[in-house]
Amino acid sequence: MKEENPLPQNTLSDPAESIEGSASAPISDVTRADKSTHPTRKPTAFDWPVALFMVGVHLVALLGFFTFSWKALGVCLLLHWITGGLGITLCYHRLLTHRSFQTPKWMEYFLSILGSLACQGGPLTWVAVHRMHHAQSDQPLDPHSPRHGFFWAHMGWCLHAVTGVATSEEKTKLAPDLAKDPVHAWLDKVQLIWSAPLAWGLYALGGWPFVIWGIFVRLVTVYHTTWAVNSAAHVWGYKNYKSDDDSTNLWWVALATFGEGWHNNHHAFQFSARHGLKWWELDATYLTIQLLEKLGIATAIKLPSQHLLNTKLPSHSR
Numbered sequence: 001m002k003e004e005n006p007l008p009q010n011t012l013s014d015p016a017e018s019i020e021g022s023a024s025a026p027i028s029d030v031t032r033a034d035k036s037t038h039p040t041r042k043p044t045a046f047d048w049p050v051a052l053f054m055v056g057v058h059l060v061a062l063l064g065f066f067t068f069s070w071k072a073l074g075v076c077l078l079l080h081w082i083t084g085g086l087g088i089t090l091c092y093h094r095l096l097t098h099r100s101f102q103t104p105k106w107m108e109y110f111l112s113i114l115g116s117l118a119c120q121g122g123p124l125t126w127v128a129v130h131r132m133h134h135a136q137s138d139q140p141l142d143p144h145s146p147r148h149g150f151f152w153a154h155m156g157w158c159l160h161a162v163t164g165v166a167t168s169e170e171k172t173k174l175a176p177d178l179a180k181d182p183v184h185a186w187l188d189k190v191q192l193i194w195s196a197p198l199a200w201g202l203y204a205l206g207g208w209p210f211v212i213w214g215i216f217v218r219l220v221t222v223y224h225t226t227w228a229v230n231s232a233a234h235v236w237g238y239k240n241y242k243s244d245d246d247s248t249n250l251w252w253v254a255l256a257t258f259g260e261g262w263h264n265n266h267h268a269f270q271f272s273a274r275h276g277l278k279w280w281e282l283d284a285t286y287l288t289i290q291l292l293e294k295l296g297i298a299t300a301i302k303l304p305s306q307h308l309l310n311t312k313l314p315s316h317s318r
Contacts, residue, residue, distance in 0.1 A: 044160040057119075057220060058220055060212065072209040072212070076217050079117075079214050084222035084257070084258070085284065089257060089258050097131060101289055101293075102298070113187065116194050120223070120226065125171060129165050131174045132164050137247070146235050157230075195215065198215065226257065228256065232253055234247055240265055243267040247267040265277045272304050273303060274286040
């Protein structure tokens with residue numbers, strides 16, 4: 001039996017449909033590569049600078065056990081949302097990677113700085129890796145498929161050079177829209193500098209407990225919740241829609257990542273600004289996009305039509 005799931009206005013019946021008022025249709029869905037294009041994964045070099053950085057962040061975060069206060073925890077949670085929710089989920093993923101909505105450039109750049117504070121790479125690098133993921137999802141050149149091992153999918157992949165995204169030329173090929181933008185190209189090069197003034201500000205406000213919890217503990221929580229989308233949400237959970245990969249919907253990942261855990265929905269409709277497509281699937285990021293729309297900041301919000309949703313229902317659900 002079909003389940004009616006009416007969606008708000010601005011729905012699209014075709015993900016390639018252009019947006020009224022835009023000069024050209026922005027990138028939304030990433031074309032999936034033919035399996036024969038890259039039949040095998042080549043070994044890549046271990047990235048020692050990244051590995052040492054990751055180890056250092058996790059070790060310093062252990063000081064959180066000795067510097068705990070409720071205020072420090074509150075700072076950690078607030079910055080988790082600002083950098084992980086607004087910076088990574090809303091900006092890097094839904095705005096920059098899939099162009100599921102539009103904002104003025106000043107807002108796009110500001111949100112990109114928030115994403116940089118998550119220390120997961122600059123906007124160009126992050127978007128290029130994620131577009132590679134969609135083009136090769138759960139195939140040999142997927143940067144982080146659990147088919148290569150759960151630990152690899154969770155964090156092992158980012159300790160190595162990513163095949164197909166290791167050079168500036170490869171990144172430009174995957175994210176030409178960002179590569180030709182001088183501001184985004186610059187932000188990609190200086191992505192780590194923003195954490196320094198944040199750390200200074202936190203120290204001025206609350207001393208070392210605010211720094212430990214607002215920088216290091218927060219980085220660890222944002223890292224592992226983001227990585228859980230790549231690992232856990234390709235292993236456990238349920239599927240609402242047909243997709244040619246292992247992506248699933250996993251409620252606890254969705255809660256921890258402000259809606260990213262509705263991952264099967266996302267892989268089925270990459271262009272959609274809304275990932276929680278059932279009434280019970282809470283998507284805090286989409287609610288934020290709706291708020292930005294009411295404020296006149298978010299426009300051209302892409303959503304799948306009911307007809308398109310029905311075309312990807314499993315056969316037993318029809």
